[in-house]
Amino acid sequence: MNQAGDGGRPAELRALAQEIYMAGVKAADPAEAVRRALRIKNDRLEILLSPGTADSEIRSGEWRAVRPIAIGKAAIAMARAAGELLPGRLFQGDGIIVTNHENAASATKVSGFELIGAGHPLPDESGLYGGRRVMEIAGQAGEDELVLVLVSGGGSALVPAPAPPITFAEKIETTDLLLASGADIVQMNCVRKHLSSLKGGGLARCAAPAALHALILSDVIGDDLSAIASGPTVADTTSFAEAIEILKNGCAWDRVPESVRHRLNEGRAGRIEETPKPGDAIFQKTGATLIGSNGLSLAATETLAQKLGFETHIVSEALCGEAQAAAELILDHALTVERGAGRPLALLAGGETTVTLQGDGRGGRNQEMALAFAMRAADRGLMGRWAFLSGGTDGRDGPTDAAGGLVDPGSMARIAAAGGNAAALLGNNDSYQALASAGDLLKPGATGTNVADLQVLLLEPDRSR
Incomplete structure (x- = not known):
């Protein structure tokens, strides 16, 4: 037996759980993903449509220039890789990067790119400026040029471009209400597309008639390209009517600003142009390549867990719904598999859950899942030594400095010893305080990538039963 069998104390299992999680994060390394998708041959840019496969189709063209636009939490690494690869005759600057403030603050200058730090998950004024600059650069591209769009998670919030007459403040208010209603990423993006000049194919509309190609690092389970960063470069199949229904189902319709309701009603009535749909002429010169995803990262966690000697089980490749229910x-x-297990277990999952806010505490979906798991494990008698980690691959969970939580059988006792009431804190959506008091916050720092969330449960079954 490898490391997993050498005593298996919770501290050791905690360290291994974090190592396995980081293997998943590293599998989504954005720079390597870009390098796999782009190559220069005879001084021409070639874009691989299925990188990593021996017979990948290739897109190439007689482009006079390439204008790179990088949007998302992995934008810095993706832009740097693309900038280093592109020949000087194709890329002479005028690129742009819009990423979250934390990543921007820790980054060094990227040659040829304007770097903008913006707000996430709630947009801010810097992101509003970034959205304008993205639209300007795309709109300046000539018919014989390529707009190379590097997309990663977080793009929806990072580049707000409210469609008139909606103001920036009203867009923020609407986003806040969506988050609080428990809307998932696909539902949020549907609404945001119909309140934006950039999302839902809006960037492709800005770039036409130039050629456009997007390299996409997916943070959406199922890898629907129209949902990732609200699909700025691809056709949108959602509608104004669907956006209205999402707000109504989340009990947010009557609370969003009047300008939002007016725009959506006008769109449903056909008095405002819909987002560009499949078959629209603007997509004749566009393309996209998926270069990374949660599924690839989940596979990497399983590979390492097996190397470490664990018997692995994939609980879900698309974990969704309420975080507490997922726990x-x-x-x-x-509880089903641990009784008959002959060796230590690694139960793994990937996906993106939601939290419907009931209180005013701090936390995020991964912290809430970790705290809920620790509570339920204690209540239902999960025996043996175990460690459970739930973390966002971007290193940040909600509006906090943690990526999630890492709990073990002693977590509940540590919370109580610190004077906390775990059930009350969970009920107030205050998982951050609970986990902090137990020393159970997961804080890897900003990772520079984002492919949704990973869960790792390591378990040494109780042999006494």
Whole structure:
């Protein structure tokens, strides 16, 4: 047996859980993903449509210049890789990077790019400026040029471009209400597309008639390209009517600003142009390549767990729904498989859950899942030594400095010893305080990538039963 069998104390399992999680993060390394998708041959840029496969189709053209636009939490690394690869005759500057403030603050200058730090998950004025600059650069591209768009998670919030007459403040208010209603990423993006000049194919509309190609690092489970960063470069199949229904189902319709309701109603009535749909002429010179995803990262966690000697189980490749319910699902699976296990177990999952806010505490979906798991494991008697990690691959969970939580059988006792009431804190959506008091916050720092979330449960079953 490898490391997993050498005593298996919670501290060791915690360290291994974090190592396995980081393997998933590293599998989504954005720079390497870009390098796999782009190459220069005879001084021409070639774009691989299926990087990593021996017979990948290739897109190439007699482009006079390439204008790179990088949007998202992985934008810096993606832009740097592309800038280093492109020949000087194709890329002479005038590129732009819009990423979250944390990544921008820690980055060195990227040659040829204007770097903008913007707000996430709630947009800010810097992002509003970034959205304008993105639209300007795309709109300046000539018919014989290529707009190379490097897309990663977080792009929806990072480049707000409210469609008139909606103001920036009203767009923020609407986003806040969507977050609080428990809307998932696909639902949020549907609404945001119909309140934006950039999302839902809007960037492709700005760039036409120039050629456009997007390299996409997916943070959306199922890898629907129209949902990633709200699909700025691809056709949109959603509608104004669907956006209205999402707001109504989340009990947010009557609370959003009047300008939002007016625009959506006008769009549903056909008095405002819909987002560009499949078959629109603006997409004749566009393309996209998926260069990374949650599924690839989940596979990397499984590979390392097996190398470390664990018997692996994939609980879900598309974990979704309420974070607390997801914690219960993983626990149910653990209680089912742990009795007959012959060696230490690694139960793994990937996806993106949601939290419907009931209180005014701090935290995020991964912290809430970790705290809920620790509570339910104690209540339902998960035996043996175990460690459970739930973390965002971007290194940040909600509006906090943590990526998630890492709990073990002693977590509940540590919270109580610190004077905390775990159930009350969870009920107030204050998972951050609970986990902080137990020393259970996961803080890897900004990772520079984002392919949604990963969960790792390591378990050494109780042999006494």
